[in-house]
Amino acid sequence: MTLSTTLRKSCLIALLCLGVGNAVADEAVSAIPVLDLESLQPTREQMIASLNTVELLRRHHYNRIRLDDELSSEVFDTYLRQLDPQRSLFTEADIRDFSEYRYKFDDLLQAGDLSVGFAMHTRQIQRADQRIAFARQLLSEGIDKLDFSGDQMILIDREKADWPADDSALHSLWRQQIKDEVLRLKLAGRETESIQELLEKRYANQQKRLYQTRSEDIFQNYINALAQVYDPHTQYMSPDNAENFDINMSLSLEGIGAVLQSDNDHTKIVRLVPAGPAEKSKQLAPADRIIGVAQGNSEMVDVVGWRLDEVVKLIRGPKGSTVRLEVIPASNPPSDMTSREVVLVREAVKLEDQAAKSSVLEFNEQGQDYRIGVIEVPGFYIDFKAYRRGDPDYRSTTRDVRRLLSELQEQNIDGIVLDLRNNGGGSLQEATELTGLFIGQGPSVLVRDAKGQVQVLDDPDAGVVYHGPLAVIVNKLSASASEIFAGAVQDYGRGLVIGEPTFGKGTVQSIQPLNHGELKFTLAKFYRVSGQSTQNRGVVPDILYPSLLETADFGESSLPRALPWDTIPPVPYKADNMLQVLVPQLIDRHKARAEKNPEFIYTMARIDLNRAMQEREYLPLNEERRRAEQQEFEEKLLAMENARRRALGEEPLEKLEKEDPLLETAGIPDTDDEVDAAKDPFLAETGHILIDLLQLQAQVAKAG
Incomplete structure (x- = not known):
């Protein structure tokens, strides 16, 4: 029996069991469509496209590497990372089933056989559906029933963690992840009732989108597991997604001027297009995560877990219309889900x-x-x-x-x-x-x-x-x-x-x-x-x-x-x-100024603080401890900001503002008038360095 057949049967059996053991409320179940795994089969066109992709990469890619057993193993690992990046869906038993094919992807791809890739993705869909059902069942019991007073800790990054041993270990991990999700929203200032409603909608939407998975989605993911082992800029694009590749809205008459990409369950900003609405707002930065989108004064739609193309459809709209984004700033520590709302008017970027x-x-x-x-x-x-x-x-x-x-x-x-x-x-x-x-x-x-x-x-x-x-x-x-x-x-x-x-x-x-x-x-x-x-x-x-x-x-x-x-x-x-001879002296002069420059001092302190937060491996699931950690972070951030303000002769703050002062020094104003150097200290320091160069060159000329 092939892996494809085995996985398909096991998926159907598990789903039948799931309906008995982990069912959500009958009303909620009836409101969603049935998961149809049998329809997720490769087509003849996809098989031919896979053969063409293999041949193009073999003949023309800059990185001339052979599609052999060694590369097959890398395709296998890459595909697993795509399917389960945080190792929270598959069990050790799943990985044992898959591992039989670790060194066979090269032969399968060169034969146009897509069955194993489709079967692995089908297993992932089954596991994701189980997780969503588990979450919805837990939420239906009420998040006030969750205990946030114990000593549990959750691993922040599971990319290299051990795979859960069995279903019991998976359920334990899922419970921890849901508790962490609730706790992040609590610390972001949301009330219990609001969190309950938000997460119920979020998981219902995720299940709906999971059930909308198409054969094309599976094929694109599978072939990209091959493409990505050549280099990160090599990518297969399905017919539907070719137009929206990298979602570069800079050329759209209806865009906000941002390049977006998927980042696990979030939509992340990669780049802001010069002179676009997003860049001109001075409220967004690369690596910010978009978690909500609203049209005009309409209700904010939670987009966590959405497909990238669907998020983009919400963000796009008629020129002159307003879109509101709920964004988690990149400068937040990993545990901080505090968001801010950014209002943008869509316009053409001329x-x-x-x-x-x-x-x-x-x-x-x-x-x-x-x-x-x-x-x-x-x-x-x-x-x-x-x-x-x-x-x-x-x-x-x-x-x-x-x-x-x-x-x-x-x-x-x-x-x-x-x-x-x-x-x-x-x-x-x-x-x-x-x-x-x-x-x-x-x-x-x-x-x-x-x-x-x-x-x-x-x-x-x-x-x-x-x-x-x-x-x-x-x-x-x-x-x-x-x-x-x-x-x-x-x-x-x-x-x-x-x-x-x-x-x-x-x-x-x-x-x-x-x-x-x-x-x-x-x-x-x-x-x-x-x-x-x-x-x-x-x-x-x-x-x-x-x-x-x-x-x-x-x-x-x-x-x-x-x-x-x-x-x-x-x-x-x-x-x-000649310039290189003077660089050591220019560096010494720059460092002497930077040690006294409030903006440089602030930036260095922020870097140290952010690095310390990012180096943490675990987060407590104890609400009191988690709040204490967040308060400590905010107190340090406030002290740093007030030190900067005092040095600049500004009034200190009693509490942190939503706006990040570093966003205010991202560039120079769109004007032909003289620039206020204080508004962009990094640009001003560059001017000082040029003056240092002029003075040193004058000294050299005088000595000569």
């Missing part, structure tokens, strides 16, 4: 809104006035339609920055800061041409394909638009084309790179249509002219700033099976090493 903008920072150092020009570059854009039709006034990053450089130089600025924070990339052509404004003619980036062939991209224009002091400020959200530009500036010694290590995405993807759906796969890798990859490590700045994202799982290096950092032979280029 090219001119995303265009580069300039401003001026004014300083007085040792009695001397300095003017530092700032150019904020939200993305590497180009109006392809206007460019292709030969419009001489087409918009692009390089053309806009060229104009802004000219305008700033007419204002007698002493240096330029190019702000690439939160710039997720864009046109490779623009990254190359923008580099040419500062270095003149020469190579800017290397592209290596799967065959090892290297293409050198350079700027054909020998002219340099700006010769003066230059700093490029980056952060963890600066990615792709931003990393290419920053890496070239650093390699040529043309300017200082300041801020946080960048995201680390140094790969190139292509989308290949299949008979059924599409495959996005990695086919090349970027390298700097020095031969260093931007992959995985990103660009490490000359002068580092602290970042809260350093304590979060964020960036390419946090992704499973990310391609490694490596090097290839450099290409000939003319580098100026």
Whole structure:
């Protein structure tokens, strides 16, 4: 008897038993459809698509790895992580059943046999249904019956935990998880009655969506277990999901300007689109989790456990309409479910809104006035339609920055800061041409394909638009084309790179249509002219700033099976090493200021506090202890915030505000007026570093 047949029969038997032993109220059962596992079978189109995927990956993926027993084992582990990421559904017996096929996925996939993958997913659906039924039964008895006075502890991250031994162990774990869920909501300020109602609706919705699982959903998950072992940016997209891949609403006329992805039961913000409603609100940040969506003044809909495409349908809507989001900030500790509501008006994100903008920072150092020009570059854009039709006034990053450089130089600025924070990339052509404004003619980036062939991209224009002091400020959200530009500036010694290590995405993807759906796969890798990859490590700045994202799982290096950092032979280029000689002195001056800067002190303290919270392995299920831990955290946070306020001459707070002060220093205002440096201390410090550079260069010139 095959595993598929065995699992299908065991699922049906278990479900019949479930109706007797763990049934929820009859009324609730009758309100939901019957779980139909027999209909979840692979189709001929899916079988052909799987064969095409295997062949495409074998022939064209950058990571030339064989589909053999070793890779089969990795596909097996990846699929298990997809099906049960917190090891809270399968038992040891389930894993023993599955393990018979650990080294057979390669043979099955190359034969187009999808039965084992479907059978494993079917078992997961059965277990998820059992968990939901267990939760609904527990809730029907009343959450006031749960005991929060004992010494129980719950493991926060079960990704590497032992699998539950049997059904009894599963039930014990599920009870702990539900108690933890109730406790998190209690600590977030919800009343018992509200928690009861919320969780009843949540689990009913989750069961409804579980019963809506389609064969297509199973196939996409299974084939992606194969795709993801090649690298995290390789992905199969079903016909329905191809349009919404990564849910990038930046190109939608009805979006909020955010890139979203699923994160277990939550919808997580990956990136904010420059000049989009979400970014302009200054109330959202990457890694925030959306747990509720409402239209206008309508009731908030809980979306925990929802499919990503369904959450997106709720968020999207007519231009000019209002959407309300209930969000758990990324800055919250793991146990804190406290949320805030963000109100956004949907609107089109226009090219001119995303265009580069300039401003001026004014300083007085040792009695001397300095003017530092700032150019904020939200993305590497180009109006392809206007460019292709030969419009001489087409918009692009390089053309806009060229104009802004000219305008700033007419204002007698002493240096330029190019702000690439939160710039997720864009046109490779623009990254190359923008580099040419500062270095003149020469190579800017290397592209290596799967065959090892290297293409050198350079700027054909020998002219340099700006010769003066230059700093490029980056952060963890600066990615792709931003990393290419920053890496070239650093390699040529043309300017200082300041801020946080960048995201680390140094790969190139292509989308290949299949008979059924599409495959996005990695086919090349970027390298700097020095031969260093931007992959995985990103660009490490000359002068580092602290970042809260350093304590979060964020960036390419946090992704499973990310391609490694490596090097290839450099290409000939003319580098100026004078800046590097001065970097140690610039770092010393920066550190002396940072030790007295309230914003830097606050950020470092927040990093230490967040890291301590994230390093905890267990949480108490005792309400009194849990409240004491949360109060201790909030007291520390309040003390840090008030220390910052006193140092800035502001009134201290009696209690914490909902707004995070770090969100207020995310970028510069959308204005051409002079900038208040106090509103963005990291940008202001970059200006100070440029002034340090000017002073040190003057000393060197005088000594020479």
